[in-house]
Amino acid sequence: MIRFGGFRTRIAVSFLTLIAVVQIAVLIAVHAANRASAHEQIENQLGVAGRVFERLSGTRNHQLTEAARLLASDFAFIKAVATDDQPTLLSAMNNHRARMNADVMMLASLDERHVADTLGLHPRGAPFAFPSLIDRAQEEGQARTFTVIDGGLYQVVVVPVLAPVPVAWALMGLRIDDAFARDLQKLTLSDVSFVWQAEGGSAAVMASTLPAPLSGGLLGARGEGVWTAAASTVNLAGTEYVSLARQISPPDQPAVTVILQRPLAQAMQQFRRVELTLVTLFLAGLIVSVVAGLRIARAVSRPLLVLAEGARRLEKGDYAHRVSLAQQDEVGQLAVAFNSMAQGISEREEQLTYQAFHDGLTGLPNRALFHNLLQQAITTARRDHEQLGVLLLDLDRFKEVNDTLGHDIGDLILQQVASRLAGAVRESDTVARLGGDECAVLLRALTDRRDAFEVVHRIRYALEQPFIVENQPIELAASVGIAFYPDHGGDGTTLVRHADVAMYGAKRSASGIAVYAVEMDPNSPRRLALLGELRQAIERDGLTLYYQPKVDLASNRVTDVEALLRWHHPQHGLLLPGDFIPLAEQTGLMGPLTFWVLGEALRQVTAWRDDGIDLGVAVNLSARVLQDEQFPDRVAALLTRFHVRPSKLVLEITESAIMADPACAMRIVTGLHELGVRLSVDDFGTGYSSLAYLKKLPVDELKIDRSFVIDLEAKSHDEVIVRSTIDLAHNLGMRVTAEGVESHEVLERLRRYGCDYAQGYFISHPVPARALAQWIRRSSRRLSPRTLPLATARA
Numbered sequence: 001m002i003r004f005g006g007f008r009t010r011i012a013v014s015f016l017t018l019i020a021v022v023q024i025a026v027l028i029a030v031h032a033a034n035r036a037s038a039h040e041q042i043e044n045q046l047g048v049a050g051r052v053f054e055r056l057s058g059t060r061n062h063q064l065t066e067a068a069r070l071l072a073s074d075f076a077f078i079k080a081v082a083t084d085d086q087p088t089l090l091s092a093m094n095n096h097r098a099r100m101n102a103d104v105m106m107l108a109s110l111d112e113r114h115v116a117d118t119l120g121l122h123p124r125g126a127p128f129a130f131p132s133l134i135d136r137a138q139e140e141g142q143a144r145t146f147t148v149i150d151g152g153l154y155q156v157v158v159v160p161v162l163a164p165v166p167v168a169w170a171l172m173g174l175r176i177d178d179a180f181a182r183d184l185q186k187l188t189l190s191d192v193s194f195v196w197q198a199e200g201g202s203a204a205v206m207a208s209t210l211p212a213p214l215s216g217g218l219l220g221a222r223g224e225g226v227w228t229a230a231a232s233t234v235n236l237a238g239t240e241y242v243s244l245a246r247q248i249s250p251p252d253q254p255a256v257t258v259i260l261q262r263p264l265a266q267a268m269q270q271f272r273r274v275e276l277t278l279v280t281l282f283l284a285g286l287i288v289s290v291v292a293g294l295r296i297a298r299a300v301s302r303p304l305l306v307l308a309e310g311a312r313r314l315e316k317g318d319y320a321h322r323v324s325l326a327q328q329d330e331v332g333q334l335a336v337a338f339n340s341m342a343q344g345i346s347e348r349e350e351q352l353t354y355q356a357f358h359d360g361l362t363g364l365p366n367r368a369l370f371h372n373l374l375q376q377a378i379t380t381a382r383r384d385h386e387q388l389g390v391l392l393l394d395l396d397r398f399k400e401v402n403d404t405l406g407h408d409i410g411d412l413i414l415q416q417v418a419s420r421l422a423g424a425v426r427e428s429d430t431v432a433r434l435g436g437d438e439c440a441v442l443l444r445a446l447t448d449r450r451d452a453f454e455v456v457h458r459i460r461y462a463l464e465q466p467f468i469v470e471n472q473p474i475e476l477a478a479s480v481g482i483a484f485y486p487d488h489g490g491d492g493t494t495l496v497r498h499a500d501v502a503m504y505g506a507k508r509s510a511s512g513i514a515v516y517a518v519e520m521d522p523n524s525p526r527r528l529a530l531l532g533e534l535r536q537a538i539e540r541d542g543l544t545l546y547y548q549p550k551v552d553l554a555s556n557r558v559t560d561v562e563a564l565l566r567w568h569h570p571q572h573g574l575l576l577p578g579d580f581i582p583l584a585e586q587t588g589l590m591g592p593l594t595f596w597v598l599g600e601a602l603r604q605v606t607a608w609r610d611d612g613i614d615l616g617v618a619v620n621l622s623a624r625v626l627q628d629e630q631f632p633d634r635v636a637a638l639l640t641r642f643h644v645r646p647s648k649l650v651l652e653i654t655e656s657a658i659m660a661d662p663a664c665a666m667r668i669v670t671g672l673h674e675l676g677v678r679l680s681v682d683d684f685g686t687g688y689s690s691l692a693y694l695k696k697l698p699v700d701e702l703k704i705d706r707s708f709v710i711d712l713e714a715k716s717h718d719e720v721i722v723r724s725t726i727d728l729a730h731n732l733g734m735r736v737t738a739e740g741v742e743s744h745e746v747l748e749r750l751r752r753y754g755c756d757y758a759q760g761y762f763i764s765h766p767v768p769a770r771a772l773a774q775w776i777r778r779s780s781r782r783l784s785p786r787t788l789p790l791a792t793a794r795a
Helices: 007-072 073-082 088-099 131-140 178-188 214-219 264-315 330-357 367-384 396-405 406-425 448-463 492-508 523-539 576-586 589-609 632-644 653-660 663-676 691-696 715-733 743-752 770-777
Strands: 104-108 114-117 142-148 153-161 168-175 191-197 201-210 232-236 239-245 257-261 387-396 430-435 438-446 467-469 471-476 477-485 513-515 543-550 557-569 573-575 616-623 649-654 678-684 701-704 735-738
Touching: 007 073, 007 088, 007 142, 007 168, 007 239, 007 257, 007 264, 007 770, 073 088, 073 168, 088 104, 088 114, 088 201, 104 153, 104 264, 104 330, 104 649, 131 142, 131 153, 131 168, 168 178, 178 191, 191 214, 201 214, 214 232, 239 264, 239 678, 257 264, 264 330, 330 367, 367 387, 367 430, 367 438, 367 492, 387 396, 387 448, 387 492, 387 543, 396 406, 406 430, 406 438, 406 448, 438 448, 448 477, 448 513, 477 492, 492 513, 492 770, 523 557, 523 576, 523 589, 543 589, 543 770, 557 576, 557 589, 557 770, 576 589, 589 616, 589 632, 589 649, 589 770, 616 678, 632 649, 632 663, 649 663, 715 735, 715 743
Parallel strands: 477 513, 557 616, 616 649, 649 678, 678 701, 701 735
Antiparallel strands: 104 114, 104 168, 142 153, 153 168, 191 201, 191 257, 232 239, 239 257, 387 438, 387 477, 430 438, 467 471, 543 557, 557 573
């Protein structure tokens, strides 16, 4: 039984297809050759027909010329011309036309006016209809052409009437109509058509042996090359004709073309028997190929069916099955190779499966397996109404270790990291390496978020212990981003992306840990909208500055203020820097934003000075600004523009901004110091400062972070840090400002410790410029120096 789609059937079909393709190619080639031969044969016949027409046309021209000259030499006719005897002229012309079987005769005067014509078309004295023929006859002694007269096509000649000099011009013509075309068809055995084309481009078939529908198609086929001198093929109403055209009118006259045609099918008749024979052979070859194909397929397919059965069992995982064939030929060798392949597949499948889903360096699950496990865990958590977490962690300063010690050391560290992570998580959790120094942890079945934070703290503690590689201790830390299901996403891709966003937020935070929030996502709709609005706010002065005073503790005088940026958003209200500064840092707006703040702060300093209030102003700088080599020059330009002494400007730089690129920061800060600007290290104690760099920087002031000041009364270790920082700064020749002063007791403690300046809500909240000026005037009648009564300073 033949099974369609089976190997046996395909072999038979292959033979059949091969024979069919060959035979069809032969048939096509033979048919094309026959068609070409028929075309060539007809082309030759049309060439002969064209020469016959040329001879016949020449004969008619000669007859017309002789007949016209015979009439022009008749004495009585010449006398009638001379005496302008119209009856005699018309009688002589009609008699002569009838005698010569001509269809038209005309007589024109020497001044090219109609004298008489046998058709009665033109009145006597009217301009002669064919002046160009008279001009040619004057030059050549006679003129011949094909032209249209009264809607009919005529072959005409023009000769002079001599007495003995020319006294008139005689025209004689023969009409070319369907009857003439049929006579010509009998001579040439071809269809004949005469086409006239006027100077404006319009054309008409004047005579033809073709039926009306076909002759009308000649005009539509003009663009297909039918009216050219070369033989061409044209389809007229479904019938193919080979056409040959000859223009029979002079080049300076409207074109008259004779088209000779023969049907292509007529010449193809002689080849039909050969083609029928080939078709018969084609059918016989198909039958033979089917029979041969089935016999060969049967012999080949039997052992292949055995191999196919073995492959099906192999597909189902039955690697113990072996194919047994007694044949010693190539198929038998294939069976042996098949058995070896089954053994190899069994061994390699386990290895490939492991490699596909595990990291080659650490042995941890890779990104693909992690996503699969995460999706399965989400399905389970959704069904059981549980919470799960995704941790994404990145090793801080690992790139520096790689670049310094080499990738081999980096690989050894990653292996130790994998081991420590596996020991820090719960048995139900999964640790994976996503790539580079980035790892992920899947936390299943969380009771609440505290479970996740316990794991995070164990992980950070495990990674903070020194790594010993080749007897060399290396210290690292990790930034960890956390996303929870279902709060932060309902699918694995979203959770991993949100954990990644949180991880970059953790890198910016002091704790190194961050839980995903929409506000930190650079791709959240609100942040994307804020980006465009922030750019417009900078360009259109849509931002504002608040100012917080800084008090000299030795004299109780307000010496400086810190400029703090605010954004009065039309929809979201008053936005603090934390709402939009990270967005500006990520999108390249930090530079324009910083220079707007500097310009506005210096403008306000000038306005205060003009109002009798002498204050310095402090402005915070970002790490991006400290990478701009042109920054000192641009600051100098702003100081000049607003006529502010450099010492009235304090630029506050965070520790992290300095340590991002210490060498570059050193150059920028040195340039600012040479300019005369005061420099302050902001939030001192919260970053990763290097005292080696700190003592080299020309810094004037350290600002103790508010986290050490706010609880100064309650925490003894904060007191130690504050006092040590004050001593360190003074020993380095710097002044100290304490932020976050929120009580009179803290202020007095700082005074006892020798702190130079204080700033905080106890003194004043950040306020607009006008409110600050009013507050200063209320606090003291003397504007310079200004004494601040601290008991009434709260604002």
